[in-house]
Every structure is written in C-alpha cells, then in structure tokens.
Amino acid sequence: MTPLLLIDTDPGVDDALAILMAHRHARIAGLGIAAGNVGLGHTVANALKLCDLLGAEIPVFPGCPLPLVHTATDAAHVHGADGFGDTGYLPSCRAAASEHAALAILRLSREHAGALTLVALAPLTNLALALRLDPTLPQRVPRLVVMGGAASGRGNTSVAAEFNVGFDPEAAAIVFSSWPRFELVDWELTMRHALDFERCEAWLAADDPRARFYAAISRKVRGFNRERGRPGVLAADALAMAVALDPGLVTAAAERHVAVELGGALTRGATVVDWDRRGGRTANARIVMAVDQARFEALVAGALGATV
Numbered sequence: 001m002t003p004l005l006l007i008d009t010d011p012g013v014d015d016a017l018a019i020l021m022a023h024r025h026a027r028i029a030g031l032g033i034a035a036g037n038v039g040l041g042h043t044v045a046n047a048l049k050l051c052d053l054l055g056a057e058i059p060v061f062p063g064c065p066l067p068l069v070h071t072a073t074d075a076a077h078v079h080g081a082d083g084f085g086d087t088g089y090l091p092s093c094r095a096a097a098s099e100h101a102a103l104a105i106l107r108l109s110r111e112h113a114g115a116l117t118l119v120a121l122a123p124l125t126n127l128a129l130a131l132r133l134d135p136t137l138p139q140r141v142p143r144l145v146v147m148g149g150a151a152s153g154r155g156n157t158s159v160a161a162e163f164n165v166g167f168d169p170e171a172a173a174i175v176f177s178s179w180p181r182f183e184l185v186d187w188e189l190t191m192r193h194a195l196d197f198e199r200c201e202a203w204l205a206a207d208d209p210r211a212r213f214y215a216a217i218s219r220k221v222r223g224f225n226r227e228r229g230r231p232g233v234l235a236a237d238a239l240a241m242a243v244a245l246d247p248g249l250v251t252a253a254a255e256r257h258v259a260v261e262l263g264g265a266l267t268r269g270a271t272v273v274d275w276d277r278r279g280g281r282t283a284n285a286r287i288v289m290a291v292d293q294a295r296f297e298a299l300v301a302g303a304l305g306a307t308v
C-alpha cells in the first residue's frame with residue numbers, strides 16, 4: 001500500500017528533495033510548514049513553489065514563525081537567504097491554507113486515524129504545539145519519522161547540537177518525551193550516507209523539470225558541501241524520507257532512550273542517548289544506524305526523473 005504522508009518541513013533544499021521523493025513514491029496528505037532553515041515567509045513560499053513544480057494540489061499549512069521559548073539563528077548561510085539557493089524563482093500564485101499546521105496535524109490525524117506516517121524534517125515546534133493541544137495524537141499516528149539530533153554528540157549547528165533540535169530544543173524535548181516510540185534519522189547517519197557528488201550531478205542532468213529545478217536550488221548547498229570537504233551531498237531530509245518511504249532499507253537500528261539537553265552552556269540542544277541503558281528509562285526511539293545506500297539512492301534518483 002502506498003504510504004500516506006503528513007510532512008512537517010522547513011524548505012530548505014534537502015526538504016525539497018524529500019518532498020519530491022514523497023510526491024514520486026507516496027501520497028501526501030499535507031505539508032506543515034515550520035520556520036528553521038529560513039523564516040516562515042520563505043519556507044511557505046518555497047513549499048508553494050514545489051507544488052507548482054509538481055503540479056500537485058497539496059495543502060500547505062503555515063506553522064509557528066518562532067521557536068517555543070528562545071529565538072534561534074537560521075541556516076540561510078547554507079540554504080540561501082530565501083532557503084532555495086537564492087535563484088530568484090518566480091513565486092507561486094497559490095495560497096497557503098488558513099489553518100495552522102499544528103491544528104492541521106491534529107485534524108488530519110483524526111481523518112486518517114491509523115493510516116498516517118508523520119515525517120518531521122524541521123524544528124519540531126508545530127508538532128510540539130499539536131501534542132500540547134492533544135496528547136492523544138500519537139495513538140492515531142502509526143509512524144513518526146524524525147530527522148534530527150546527533151546520536152553521539154557530533155552536531156552541525158553547534159559542537160553538540162544538530163540544527164532541527166538545536167533550533168527549538170524545548171519543542172524537541174516535548175516531542176521526545178511525549179511520543180512513545182519514534183524513528184530517528186540523525187545527522188551522523190546522514191554523514192555516513194552522503195550522496196556521491198558525481199552521481200548526484202548525473203541525476204541532476206536528467207531531462208526533467210524536477211532535476212533542473214533541484215540543480216538550481218541546490219547549487220549553493222552542493223558548493224558548501226564541497227568547500228567543507230564533506231564526503232558528498234548531505235541530504236538529511238531525503239534520508240529521513242527514504243526511511244519513511246521504504247522502512248526495509250534500514251539495515252541496522254538501535255532502540256534507546258533519547259532526551260534533549262535544554263540547559264547546558266556547551267550542550268543546549270544536544271540529543272542525549274542512553275547507549276548503555278543506565279537511566280532505566282524505556283527506549284523511546286528507534287535510532288537508524290545504517291541503510292541500504294543503493295535503495296536510498298534509487299528513491300532519490302527516481303524523484304528527480306533520473307535512473308541510478
């Protein structure tokens with residue numbers, strides 16, 4: 001059965017690839033939009049532009065413009081000031097929904113009770129609000145796949161914090177402590193499953209509007225990855241989407257308790273994994289430790305109209 005996805009996202013270049021993958025390989029109930037990579041105005045506009053590109057009638061629900069407690073720095077230095085590589089694309093004429101993302105998450109969880117896979121690709125502000133409004137949400141959502149965290153403390157937005165958790169640690173703490181069992185695709189897994197630069201460029205050369213659009217919006221990020229000496233294109237959200245679309249591509253996982261540091265002077269936003277089960281708390285996360293790279297790349301290439 002083709003999965004039915006509800007995606008919370010802050011497009012964002014890697015978010016865009018994840019959404020292309022979702023459209024190619026699944027059904028999308030809606031896009032909840034968060035602030036994160038760039039401000040909410042841009043992330044909503046980028047989501048609407050993707051709907052234009054796909055010619056898809058996907059509802060886009062604006063969410064929270066700010067983290068729950070403390071302000072945070074965006075990732076415009078990676079994704080561009082507009083979140084899509086500053087290509088100056090022609091904005092969509094579509095309108096976003098008037099319903100808040102947190103309320104849309106709750107409504108769609110009732111309308112599709114037992115059928116949704118919730119994929120969280122952004123700071124968890126919208127999902128945290130939804131949980132505070134209705135703590136029974138997890139009972140209606142069979143799978144929650146979260147892109148976030150750094151399971152062994154190797155962050156990307158600070159020494160110890162990954163961006164999605166680090167941008168709104170309080171929201172992540174609410175989600176991690178309220179959801180009985182979620183699947184976690186962290187930054188360190190993303191580093192282990194980089195997309196080879198040359199293979200990526202071959203996919204982006206496909207004669208397909210999706211490939212052309214993604215080649216344009218990802219040019220800045222791909223350059224950033226090369227300049228930083230990274231092993232390839234680090235597409236965290238695409239990796240999380242691959243796990244959501246094809247759980248069978250997970251080749252290794254660890255069930256552990258994961259918490260979020262809120263107060264540490266050096267470690268605020270860090271995901272603290274109880275690897276040795278010292279804390280006596282029930283595991284709340286299935287931490288993905290390895291995936292089948294070929295199956296991951298086939299899903300990415302297919303979303304761009306390319307073949308591996």
Ligand code: RIB
Binds near residue numbers: 012015036187
């Ligand atoms: O750390 C990677 C995450 O932060 C991804 O979701 C990326 O889009 C950024 O939001």
Ligand code: CA
Binds near residue numbers: 009010011015122237
């Ligand atoms: Ca994201």
